[in-house]
Amino acid sequence: METELAELLRGVGRRLRRGYGARFGPLGLTPGQVRALWVIAEAEPPLRMVQLADTLKIVPRSVTPVVDALEEMGLVRREVDPANRRSTLLTLTPEGRVRHEQVREARRQAAEELFSVLTPEQQEQLRELLSLVESRPA
Template identity: 45%
Template sequence: MPSPDPTPEPETAPATEPAPGGANVAEQLVRLTRRMQRAQKRRMAQLDLAFTPAQSRLLRVVAHYGDAPPRMADLAARLEVVPRAVTTLVDALEAQGAVCRVPDPANRRVVRVELTGTGRATLDALRSARRSAAEDVLAPLSAQQRDTLGGLLATLVDREGPHR
């Protein structure tokens, strides 16, 4: 009778099957988003930009309004947050010189938020950091793969949803 082998065979991990439906894709998108955020954060640190993601988003939203500065209530609605949260963000950005509060010429009780020159320069730097981060993350893809991915993402982003 053969003696038992004293070295047990290594255990193999069970094969992982892709999650049913879109769960695997959803997980990959979450992981990719985190990777993009980390890459963007590194780029921002290299540029010595100390803005939170929420502050960066507020700058983008204010810029979206162009020459018609938004009211605080407009910002809260667009960001889908309570007005107090916008006040906190505007306070911080105003302290950094990126935005300023201006009275509404038609209604002195209304306060509007404008980008300053510093805010525009900061927004340009933030956009540059985002583009560089995207280039880092997308580097392994060919131009054709990037075009395909861009088309697929555009389909998902442009689709009407409950929060548009």
């Protein structure tokens, strides 16, 4: 039973990622860039590069090309950390905020499409069940 549930969940996750990917492409972003943009946008206060790498669960040197690409697109700005001049803080530009909202809408549309086969009550029940599983310590 647990194996079947795990496989169903994996399949649903794959379909959701495909839906995201189809919507992120027209925004000019890869899934990795979207994840980084999302983390930077949601951070308070601004993140250091090493914190972004930690949050994304990647090695620090792997975050540099992602941030480089976001910066080249005008979505992210690097700033010297006033508390530690050797560190770099990441902040969204105004265009980055616009793109983050576009990503938010793309994610909403993909989820809405995927879960449209469920009634609102079923969606709420699924949310509650998945929250219960997610909140349990690993």
